[in-house]
Amino acid sequence: MSSETQPRAGHARTTRQQRIVDHVLANGSASAAELVDLTGVSLMTVHRDVDELVRRGLVRKYRGGVSAQPTSVFEAHSEYRRAVRRSEKAMIAEAALAMVEPGSSIMVDDSSTALTLVERLHEVGPLTVVTNYLPAIALLKDMPEVRLIALGGDYSRTHDSFGGIGCVEAVAAMSVDATFVSTSSMTGSMTYHQEQEIVMVKRAMLDVAARRVLLMDSGKAPRRALHQLRPLSAFDDLVVDPGVPEDLLLEMREHTRVTLAGVSK
Incomplete structure (x- = not known):
């Protein structure tokens, strides 16, 4: 991958992850299949994006989907x-x-x-x-x-x-x-x-x-x-x-x- 391609790929990933965050915060939760339709990328790429967002504390992952809603153990994101x-x-x-x-x-x-x-x-x-x-x-x-x-x-x-x-x-x-x-x-x-x-x-x-x-x-x-x-x-x-x-x-x-x-x- 060329040095010019790397920044473009990074920008696309950042934009895609922000779309995921905005969608989950607006709707409370989303399934993995829903996020594939939203972003137009593979299920594996969606899972990688979600794992990064979980690591950053922006969303919470559960079996089959992603949530911003609170539970008895996890608080919801400030936004x-x-x-x-x-x-x-x-x-x-x-x-x-x-x-x-x-x-x-x-x-x-x-x-x-x-x-x-x-x-x-x-x-x-x-x-x-x-x-x-x-x-x-x-x-x-x-x-x-x-x-x-x-x-x-x-x-x-x-x-x-x-x-x-x-x-x-x-x-x-x-x-x-x-x-x-x-x-x-x-x-x-x-x-x-x-x-x-x-x-x-x-x-x-x-x-x-x-x-x-x-x-x-x-x-x-x-x-x-x-x-x-x-x-x-x-x-x-x-x-x-x-x-x-x-x-x-x-x-x-x-x-x-x-x-x-x-x-x-």
């Missing part, structure tokens, strides 16, 4: 999470915004729900905002009344955020008025996440806050995941959308203060 349940997250962000005091310091995690709140923070006024989430950093850096403190550490492509020991230690050195977090699943009394590294960072964020606010859309309950994060009673507030079943809401209210987003008081 996929940002694309789903947008209306519910918008309602939750509206309710959570009322809990942000001008002049205060807040911390937000690497959840797509907290990112929806970040998109509204320019409406509050002077704030100090601490986060490890790269999409949130990109938004906050252009808000003139926000003092941004970015948390570093090990970068995760799946979560598009920073974590690991460096991040946990950076969080532990802070003290904020409120922390706003979400997680992958919950029952009426417990919260969960699939990955212990993410659990470590979220726990650290909760430990340094005077007020702990949990933001959860109804698609996350009732569900469990591999690792327990914190009991619901460890949170001062829970904000959910109206899709949560009434019996589950009653159980949640036994453990914390619940705000039902989008519902007039």
Whole structure:
């Protein structure tokens, strides 16, 4: 293969793999046969592409196909999470915004729900905002009344955020008025996440806050995941959308203060 042919082949592979990622993120999952039709290459080439994308943390492979959807063991990719349940997250962000005091310091995690709140923070006024989430950093850096403190550490492509020991230690050195977090699943009394590294960072964020606010859309309950994060009673507030079943809401209210987003008081 000539030196001129090699860059063309590399470009074609990159373009093909991006088409696969875009398709899986848009649809949640895809079969191997579907990806062959999409890309026009052989099944063997599709498998090689998918293996590379799995190694990079962009998709998850299962027997006969590829998925971006979360399971009890694997969290979904950040881009996929940002694309789903947008209306519910918008309602939750509206309710959570009322809990942000001008002049205060807040911390937000690497959840797509907290990112929806970040998109509204320019409406509050002077704030100090601490986060490890790269999409949130990109938004906050252009808000003139926000003092941004970015948390570093090990970068995760799946979560598009920073974590690991460096991040946990950076969080532990802070003290904020409120922390706003979400997680992958919950029952009426417990919260969960699939990955212990993410659990470590979220726990650290909760430990340094005077007020702990949990933001959860109804698609996350009732569900469990591999690792327990914190009991619901460890949170001062829970904000959910109206899709949560009434019996589950009653159980949640036994453990914390619940705000039902989008519902007039």
